[in-house]
């Protein structure tokens with residue numbers, strides 16, 4: 001769920017529009033989350049030991065082993081400049097776990113298809129990517145070749161992606177824990193998805209060590225704001241985040257396979273198998289939604305479906321256009337790439353959501369592009385040296401225009417969709 005690239009895009013949903021309460025600490029604490037790796041510690045794609053970050057033990061059990069590289073790199077690294085949180089920053093999510101327990105109680109909800117969840121569970125237990133995330137010497141060498149602005153943008157990509165993956169890990173881990181008694185099969189799937197996200201986050205964080213940096217995930221766990229979404233919204237947002245993550249990864253993988261000259265850093269070579277994890281996660285949420293028809297079958301469900309599609313697509317488009325140097329650096333046209341991802345995700349989503357946006361209407365892209373221009377104006381105002389009061393006044397017409405465009409996008413005639421009878425919930429390899 002990052003911009004840069006977001007396997008788990010839930011963290012990028014424009015959540016402040018929905019957030020009803022927040023758990024946990026101050027955002028200012030984020031400022032110490034990114035630093036050089038603590039002595040002797042580095043992430044690896046293997047599991048088993050508890051992880052220790054910044055001399056503290058986290059409750060998260062995954063994937064940190066001693067790394068010779070981390071030991072070698074420990075000296076002499078300045079902390080990285082800290083990005084500020086904004087509407088577009090990857091977020092951490094929490095939900096109403098008691099309501100979740102009711103939704104997955106087999107005595108209350110007769111729509112739960114146990115055979116379907118057992119079949120999905122077997123897929124997750126098979127753990128197809130158990131040995132996939134193994135690094136090699138190419139990583140460090142490639143990172144050393146990346147210099148100047150491109151190096152910075154790669155670092156940002158790794159940070160945001162790692163934060164997003166880690167956000168998924170935390171949410172799924174907690175859901176696995178809380179649903180254990182109510183629905184053991186669903187709980188185990190959540191736990192196994194958290195295993196996948198931990199691997200993804202660990203692999204990205206190890207990538208940061210190639211640039212002599214590391215994200216202090218233990219610190220982030222405690223210090224980051226958590227945005228509350230009720231279960232219905234968690235389902236929409238995570239489904240979309242997983243599917244959009246799949247389409248982003250597979251699109252980049254295919255592009256770089258066809259254009260190997262742009263393969264600037266070896267992490268992209270792992271995307272083919274990696275994206276299958278995200279696809280499986282999305283299929284699981286599809287099955288969860290099918291078991292909760294009240295979230296799919298009325299006019300409110302249609303309105304919320306469109307809202308979440310819009311939030312996820314707009315956030316990705318604005319985020320990526322702010323970082324077009326990254327996409328251009330790997331030989332992609334940012335807007336073309338994003339539109340491809342949006343269209344494919346929307347088609348996939350239309351198989352389960354009762355309504356989706358008409359993203360293939362040229363007006364949709366025109367409005368997205370106008371939002372990009374407005375967002376650039378906002379950024380220019382923020383960077384200017386005028387007094388804060390004047391900045392706020394300058395922002396008013398720009399924000400008004402953005403709201404107007406968002407409403408226009410939302411109220412474009414939607415595409416009626418969702419055909420539960422046709423949805424195939426068997427996990428599939430999709431290429």
Ligand SMILES: [Fe+2]
Nearest residue numbers: 007165197200
């Ligand atoms: Fe992931």
Ligand SMILES: [Fe+2]
Nearest residue numbers: 008242278281
């Ligand atoms: Fe995922």
